[in-house]
Amino acid sequence: MRLYVNIDHVATLREARKTDEPDPVRAADAAERGGADGITVHLREDRRHIQDADVRALKQSVRTVLNLELGAHDEIVRIACRVKPFQATLVPERRQEITTEGGLALRGPDRKVGAVVGRLTDAGIRVSLFIDPDPATIDRAAGLGVAAVELHTGRYAHTSKQSDAALRALARAAAHAKARGLAVHAGHGLTYQNVQPVARIPEIEELNIGHSIVSNSVFWGLEEALRRMRKLVDEARGL
Numbered sequence: 001m002r003l004y005v006n007i008d009h010v011a012t013l014r015e016a017r018k019t020d021e022p023d024p025v026r027a028a029d030a031a032e033r034g035g036a037d038g039i040t041v042h043l044r045e046d047r048r049h050i051q052d053a054d055v056r057a058l059k060q061s062v063r064t065v066l067n068l069e070l071g072a073h074d075e076i077v078r079i080a081c082r083v084k085p086f087q088a089t090l091v092p093e094r095r096q097e098i099t100t101e102g103g104l105a106l107r108g109p110d111r112k113v114g115a116v117v118g119r120l121t122d123a124g125i126r127v128s129l130f131i132d133p134d135p136a137t138i139d140r141a142a143g144l145g146v147a148a149v150e151l152h153t154g155r156y157a158h159t160s161k162q163s164d165a166a167l168r169a170l171a172r173a174a175a176h177a178k179a180r181g182l183a184v185h186a187g188h189g190l191t192y193q194n195v196q197p198v199a200r201i202p203e204i205e206e207l208n209i210g211h212s213i214v215s216n217s218v219f220w221g222l223e224e225a226l227r228r229m230r231k232l233v234d235e236a237r238g239l
C-alpha cells in the first residue's frame with residue numbers, strides 16, 4: 001500500500017509568520033527518508049498554506065512522486081498543467097472551510113469537472129477525484145474516465161468510536177470502485193489510532209494522510225512520524 005503524506009500544514013506554520021521556515025521542500029525530503037511513497041500538497045485558491053513557488057520547488061525536489069490537490073479553478077488548473085505533477089487530485093474547495101469537508105458532489109454529468117479532467121489528462125497527468133464513498137458517485141467518476149478515486153474517510157474517522165457501519169460502507173465503496181476499473185485511494189482524518197482498519201481494506205492501494213503525521217512530527221520529527229505511520233500501514237497489510 002502506498003503512503004502519501006500531505007505536507008500542507010508545514011506551509012501553514014510558515015505562513016503564520018510569513019517567513020521562510022519550516023520549508024516544505026525540507027519536509028518532503030524528511031518524509032521520503034521516513035518511507036513516504038509520495039508527497040501531497042493542496043494549492044488552494046486563497047493560497048492559505050502552499051504557494052505556487054512551493055509546487056514548482058517540490059516538482060524539482062521530490063524523489064518519489066508529487067500529488068497535487070486542486071479545486072476546479074481555471075487559474076489553478078493552468079498551473080497544474082504547467083507544473084505537471086505525477087498526479088492531480090480534484091477536490092471541492094470552499095473559501096470558508098477549514099479543510100476539505102466532503103467529496104466532489106458529481107451530480108449527473110458534471111461538465112465543469114469533466115472539462116478539468118480532460119485538461120489535466122491531456123497534460124499527461126494522472127487524475128484522481130476525491131469523492132464520498134457512495135456507489136452512484138463512484139459510477140459518475142468512472143464515467144469521467146479518471147484513473148482513480150480517493151474515498152473520503154471522514155465519516156469513518158470522525159465518528160467517536162470509528163463506526164463499523166462507516167467502515168463497511170468504505171469497504172463496499174472500495175470494492176465497487178475497483179470493479180469499475182478505478183484505482184482506489186483513501187484519506188481524510190486518518191490518524192495513528194484509526195488508520196489500520198482502513199489500511200486492511202484490500203482494494204485500497206493508496207492513503208493520503210496529513211494532519212496527524214504533521215502534528216506528531218512536532219514531538220517525533222517528521223522522518224520518525226512517517227516511519228511510525230509506515231509501520232502501522234505495513235502491519236495492517238501483513239507485511
Ligand code: PXP
Nearest residue numbers: 100130187188189208209210211
Ligand atoms: N485527501 C484529501 C483529498 C484532502 O483534501 C486531505 C486534507 O488536505 C487529506 C487527504 C488529508 O487529510 P488529513 O489532513 O485529515 O489527514
